[in-house]
Amino acid sequence: MLNIENLHVEVEGKEILRGVDLVLPAGEVHAVMGPNGSGKSTLAHVLAGHEGYNVTQGRILYRGHDLTAMEPEERAREGIFLAFQYPVEIPGVTNANFLKSAVNAVRKHRGEPELDAIEFLKLARDKLALLRMDEKLLSRAINIGFSGGEKKRNEIFQMAMLDPQLAVLDETDSGLDIDALQVVADGINALRRPGRSILMITHYQRLLNYVVPDWVHVLVRGRIVKSGGKELAQELEAKGYADMIKAAAA
């Protein structure tokens, strides 16, 4: 599904990713863990096509095609979804209008008929129930007046609506209390299915107790320094990142 090879990325002239290699097969859930500032969000933004992040070396293959020259909206239409660490607030744009445009842009690209207002509402109700969210959300402006937890839930709701092939979840667990974490985790688990790959970016091991990954990568200072099974997450939880940071610096 996703094949990242020797990826180097600069932000404002500063190299943040320094040769990332990562293979995420179809249908698997991988975790990317790492200390703050290690480049996790940079990786997420690069996958989604943010223009502020320059790929200087290497490539990203998504279902066999190089992504690096594609616009963000093309990637989204091809089935890549990024759940933002910091979802933006957009006054004056309702979730319903926005999501209807988004869902139909993706459907059109796939050659599927666009949803009319009634079909859209039906789909939205189903997915809202999955995240235990109120239908009132649809008529509210995007993320305006939302708590941190509501914003994160809204991201997963959007993921459910857009039905991606590859979902990149950037710290979807941060800022959630234990109940909200449970709801979000249940939502993610419900969205696991054969053929859909998920890259779960997180600082803490906490989320991984609920959404158990197939494989764990540790990103330190712009490189994957270690990969392993889910035990690796527990090991990190017990020992912290200190050893790995030292090893990366060496």
Add this chain to the structure above:
Amino acid sequence: MMNADSSIAIAHDRFIAIAHDRFAEAGTPLGGVRLPWLESLRRDALERFRRTGFPTTKVEAWKFTNLAPLARTDFVEAIAQGVADIATAVVDGYRLTPDCHLAVFVDGRFQPALSDLGRLPAGTRVVSLSQADEADLRLVTAPPAVDDAPSARALVEFNTALMQDGVVVHLGRGAVLDPVQLLFLTRPGAAPRVAHVRNLLVAEAGSSATVVETHVGLGRGVYWTNAVTQVVVASNAVLRHYKLQAEDEAAFHTAATSVRLQRNSAYRAFMLSLGARLARNELDVLLAGENGEARLAGATLARGDQHLDTTLRVEHATARASSDQDFRNVVDGRAHAVFQGRIRVAPDAQKTDARQINRSLLLSPAAVADSKPELEILADDVRCSHGATVGDLDKDVLFYLRARGLDEAEARATLIDAFVGELLDGIEGEPAQAYLRRAFADWTRKGARP
């Protein structure tokens, strides 16, 4: 090479000469009645205009708006151009709703045959200025409600000297008129035309009305609309006044609206300004009675080489009144938007609540927005706030929308829609809100065309 100011002075002399000729030939009757006080008032106005000339950018209130292109143009008076043969289908295209009360003006002249005023509710009167009674004429020629330097008011004086027609909307005590549309159509002619339109809106005690004022050009060409509107809102009356300025893109539009608010009354204005090559939209509001409320909002949409100016003067002359200014600019191309907002709170206007916000969205590197707040707070127990922001579309927000599949054009349009749409939400009454939304959507569509 002549500099702008000397060319204005020459143009001004020419205008004065034309005006004097008119006075010498016909005097200054309005509606065929000669009123000595009115004639001398008009001559005095012309004399003041002669003394000050057109405002130049040296006049503080005009420092962002240069009238030289207007002053350099040779205008003939549109009103002398005869009766309009315009199909009702054309009028229908700009009509608020198919059955709204409607007063139509073409080239500044009232058109009874195109208007629809046969079903006015009891206690309301909508007539041409030529049918105004003497009391109305006194109100319509009253000085602006808020003071400014005489040099800043030259266009109002010019209008007073030369006005020939306009509309009088009169609501008797407790009357309701909801809605009425005032539709000003101008046909560009071979020579540039000017119409000095003079209007009066009076809402007597306890009355309520929605007035939608529309200015449009029928076809491409240079012309000038110079409108002056006097508004009186008596105690416990509510007046909603929504204006669409959609003049032709070669036209000039200057308008000065002056509002007096009495006790417990409310005035709600929305101005959507998107037409004309050069427009100046002035709104003066005097809060003259306790608990008066002025809610003023507007959106200016400028692109190409347009220069669109909104200038507000709000004066709190009494305690416990509130005013709110919420104005937004969307500026593209090489266009220039100006917002000037004055709030003056008189020494004994305690418990005043006054707010002002101006936000500008610049869509291109050459677009300009000037914002000048002016606060003069002479009372101590007041709540006053103001703020201004200027920026382009937020990159992170655009990225968020694109990361969900919207293409760049769609993402931009969504954000511009939201920026203006939030303000349009505040327009009361479905027909007026829908009407201005349509005008905004038309503007957006026109811009999307290659």
